[in-house]
Amino acid sequence: MLYSRIVETYTEIEATTKRLEITRLLVELIDATPRSIIDKVVYLTQGKLYPDFLGIELGVAEKLLFRALAKVTGQTEEKIMAGYKKLGDLGTVAESLLKDKTQASFHREALTVEEVYNVFDTIAHEAGKGSIDSKLRHLTGLLGKASPTEARYITRMALGRLRLGVADMTILDALAISIGGGKESRPVLERAYNRSSDLGHVAKTLATGGIEAIESFKVTVGRPIRPMLAERLSDARAILVKMNGECAAEYKYDGLRVQAHVSTKEVTLFSRRLENITDQFPDVRQLLKKNIEEEAVILEGEAVPVDPSTGELLPFQLISQRRGRKYDLEKTIGEIPVAFFPFDLLYADTIDLTDRPYLERRERLRKLIRKNEKINLSQQKICNGPEALDEFMEQAVADGCEGLMIKSIGPDSTYKAGARGWTWIKYKREYKSEMQDSVDLAVVGAFAGRGRRGGAYGALLLAAYDKSDDVFRTVCKCGSGFTDEDLNKLPKLLEKYGISHPHARVDSKVVPDVWFVPGLVLEIVGAEVTLSPIHTCGMNRIRPGAGLAIRFPRFTGKYREDKSAEDCTTTDEVVKMYRAQLKKIAANPLAEAA
Numbered sequence: 049m050l051y052s053r054i055v056e057t058y059t060e061i062e063a064t065t066k067r068l069e070i071t072r073l074l075v076e077l078i079d080a081t082p083r084s085i086i087d088k089v090v091y092l093t094q095g096k097l098y099p100d101f102l103g104i105e106l107g108v109a110e111k112l113l114f115r116a117l118a119k120v121t122g123q124t125e126e127k128i129m130a131g132y133k134k135l136g137d138l139g140t141v142a143e144s145l146l147k148d149k150t151q152a153s154f155h156r157e158a159l160t161v162e163e164v165y166n167v168f169d170t171i172a173h174e175a176g177k178g179s180i181d182s183k184l185r186h187l188t189g190l191l192g193k194a195s196p197t198e199a200r201y202i203t204r205m206a207l208g209r210l211r212l213g214v215a216d217m218t219i220l221d222a223l224a225i226s227i228g229g230g231k232e233s234r235p236v237l238e239r240a241y242n243r244s245s246d247l248g249h250v251a252k253t254l255a256t257g258g259i260e261a262i263e264s265f266k267v268t269v270g271r272p273i274r275p276m277l278a279e280r281l282s283d284a285r286a287i288l289v290k291m292n293g294e295c296a297a298e299y300k301y302d303g304l305r306v307q308a309h310v311s312t313k314e315v316t317l318f319s320r321r322l323e324n325i326t327d328q329f330p331d332v333r334q335l336l337k338k339n340i341e342e343e344a345v346i347l348e349g350e351a352v353p354v355d356p357s358t359g360e361l362l363p364f365q366l367i368s369q370r371r372g373r374k375y376d377l378e379k380t381i382g383e384i385p386v387a388f389f390p391f392d393l394l395y396a397d398t399i400d401l402t403d404r405p406y407l408e409r410r411e412r413l414r415k416l417i418r419k420n421e422k423i424n425l426s427q428q429k430i431c432n433g434p435e436a437l438d439e440f441m442e443q444a445v446a447d448g449c450e451g452l453m454i455k456s457i458g459p460d461s462t463y464k465a466g467a468r469g470w471t472w473i474k475y476k477r478e479y480k481s482e483m484q485d486s487v488d489l490a491v492v493g494a495f496a497g498r499g500r501r502g503g504a505y506g507a508l509l510l511a512a513y514d515k516s517d518d519v520f521r522t523v524c525k526c527g528s529g530f531t532d533e534d535l536n537k538l539p540k541l542l543e544k545y546g547i548s549h550p551h552a553r554v555d556s557k558v559v560p561d562v563w564f565v566p567g568l569v570l571e572i573v574g575a576e577v578t579l580s581p582i583h584t585c586g587m588n589r590i591r592p593g594a595g596l597a598i599r600f601p602r603f604t605g606k607y608r609e610d611k612s613a614e615d616c617t618t619t620d621e622v623v624k625m626y627r628a629q630l631k632k633i634a635a636n637p638l639a640e641a642a
């Protein structure tokens with residue numbers, strides 16, 4: 049397949065923001081793709097070579113691309129760098145330089161998708177001595193054969209910045225229409241995706257085995273399952289109504305969610321966003337290796353830091369540092385050890401357990417774990433009255449937890465991979481701030497700081513996720529809560545997301561100094577949710593012409609690196625918060641007046 053065919057679709061996708069149009073373009077692309085390379089075309093369109101959980105990055109530095117482009121175009125690196133500074137996108141620079149050059153020379157060999165993929169794959173696997181020269185040779189080879197438009201995308205891809213803004217769900221829609229027999233097959237495809245976190249694998253399974261293969265798709269050890277998520281409520285009675293009068297209440301530990309894939313050969317740990325975090329938690333790996341009575345297992349649990357002298361649970365932030373690069377792992381493990389609390393079992397004894405009810409999964413999990421002071425099942429109690437729930441809540445908080453996770457024990461209590469639903473409800477104690485809970489928001493823009501903050505960002509533009517339209521809508525501008533350390537760190541953290549224009553999936557009336565692709569997620573608390581003429585979150589949902597904003601937003605200090613932008617608080621949740629506030633005021637108008 050010619051690479052120019054893919055590039056044609058990319059160009060058209062970039063020219064539209066309409067999801068239906070993007071789907072149509074992708075359907076045409078999939079129709080034109082030979083079945084044998086469907087997975088590669090899917091990965092390339094996502095701007096990668098493999099599913100994220102494998103952690104394989106292309107790893108081409110800007111500098112190397114300057115060199116490759118200089119060689120291919122005959123321009124100096126300085127000129128290329130200057131163009132990059134001006135346009136903010138090296139892909140566009142490559143394209144225009146090659147346009148100038150192609151006028152002089154005509155003959156070139158057409159690039160194929162297979163060739164582009166294979167060269168990138170070789171580059172991604174190159175390491176050690178001589179690898180830089182070899183990467184340079186490969187890049188120069190590719191760019192030397194590329195048309196100007198192809199060079200635009202090859203350059204962006206090499207830098208890890210393809211950023212077409214195509215959502216996973218749109219690719220699933222397109223696969224359903226093109227190969228799955230119609231849009232009706234989208235739910236089964238999504239089910240397979242939720243059980244494998246690998247769109248390329250789903251596409252290949254569909255292309256080779258048909259929809260039957262997708263219908264009988266099973267989880268496998270080594271491929272992470274997209275996590276099941278919870279709704280939230282802050283009233284025990286309301287929770288019990290949702291649970292039909294009886295539920296399992298578990299301690300809600302304030303730690304890091306870990307999905308462990310345990311086989312005789314190895315233990316692999318995945319974070320909530322399904323990154324491979326095995327190397328950061330050798331202690332958890334060891335715990336699981338020693339204390340599991342089965343050969344191949346997938347389980348989920350919470351890793352929580354504990355005080356080595358008292359055994360008390362400590363705040364989550366203490367282990368979040370393990371995710372940074374510069375730390376002395378052994379020292380950290382000694383000083384702040386971790387306890388692990390498994391809470392669900394998704395696969396064991398060659399059986400995919402995600403379709404089994406909660407109580408069965410829990411019982412199997414209990415039998416599987418050899419417990420000790422470092423590893424133990426999450427504390428659990430079956431409750432059928434609000435008093436029992438509240439009593440257990442008190443106990444959880446006294447034991448250092450955030451609250452309870454309430455889980456259905458009915459026939460609907462299967463593990464719903466990748467979905468947020470009412471069969472799991474988080475029940476947290478009330479926060480001191482007036483807003484009932486913190487929100488996790490995606491950074492979509494920044495404003496330059498003035499005065500003491502000169503040279504740093506003065507405030508960030510934050511957005512909630514509108515799931516149904518697959519768009520990020522702004523909800524506040526936040527400048528408080530940032531320490532000097534945060535202010536130093538933010539430009540570095542945000543660098544890789546910078547773009548020169550608003551991202552196609554960002555809906556904002558506010559114009560910041562810098563735009564970002566939604567990627568970094570921050571935890572924010574505020575005083576309340578208010579109607580807003582300028583923010584687009586929940587626009588027209590409460591009142592025509594008005595959106596919703598968070599008043600007095602403040603960064604809590606928690607970088608939610610365990611969340612992707614699509615995992616942040618949704619616009620629906622913000623609307624719900626606004627409505628809940630109204631109810632509270634109606635119930636107690638004096639409190640509001642005060």
Ligand code: ATP
Nearest residue numbers: 277278298299300301302304305350391426453474
């Ligand atoms: P999300 O609901 O999107 O995960 P969040 O991380 O902000 O957002 P939390 O308020 O932290 O949501 O609640 C859900 C998280 O609680 C789970 O992802 C998991 O990491 C953690 N957790 C702690 N204890 C349990 C438990 N017993 N069962 C399930 N999850 C638990």
